[in-house]
Amino acid sequence: MEWSSSNPIPFIPRNAQSPFSFLYNYNTVDPYLYPPGGSDMKHQMLQQASLPMMDLSQIDYDSNNQDKKKRLTSEQLEALENSFQEEIKLDPERKMKLAQELGLQPRQIAVWFQNRRARWKAKQLERLYDALKQEFDAVFREKQQLQEEVLALRAILKEHGSKRQAQVSATGYSDMTGEDTTVESTSVNAIRSSNNVSYQAVATPSSAVAAGECNYMLNYDGAAVPTQSYYNWAGLPSYP
């Protein structure tokens, strides 16, 4: 059965004399709105009925109760979605207007918007996670490439060190003509080329957005200094 004004759920109390009759059909008669009294209304009514405070969750619901959860119709969902796209927050005027137009209780409109905002936020977090993961993967790959480059450079240095040592031993002086620098520079370029390391800023538009969102969501001021662990992780030579 659909939930709409054209097909309303008849309000048939389980027992009109029962002090608990207000618990039934509250999809039709919203206990949080009618009458006004806030979220303590159930307890207030229990007290008015001269009954002790009790755990309402323990009350035995009738198997024929009328508060079965009903899915909203596609028309109702479309209207609610359109309204949500216009404005994520719901002002009282819009809530009443939507309730009237869609044949729903204002409380249902408010609940739908609350759940919709929760789903929207979860989706945003999911996107942020994906963006950060991509960023991490890219940085991790670059770190591996740099480590390989460091190893290669160390090997070159070791090789040239051995040659120089042999030259000093043979001639008694060191050759500082700059030829070695040219060799090393060429070697570095070759290694970098083979590793396809660009040496540009890693931040991509998506990662920049992700970082911005991350800073916003985590209330992060963005002024952090690299930590000791970062230097260790990055394989950097020294920690300032």
Add this chain to the structure above:
DNA sequence: TACCTAACCTATTCAATGA
């Protein structure tokens, strides 16, 4: 300043639904 109220958020429950 304490209290009240309304609106909101997060976590959870549970009926409806589809594979």
Add this chain to the structure above:
DNA sequence: TCATTGAATAGGTTAGGTA
């Protein structure tokens, strides 16, 4: 039958109004 979805609830927080 079971996993997923989403409407609804519970309980907590916060902001604004008021005595």
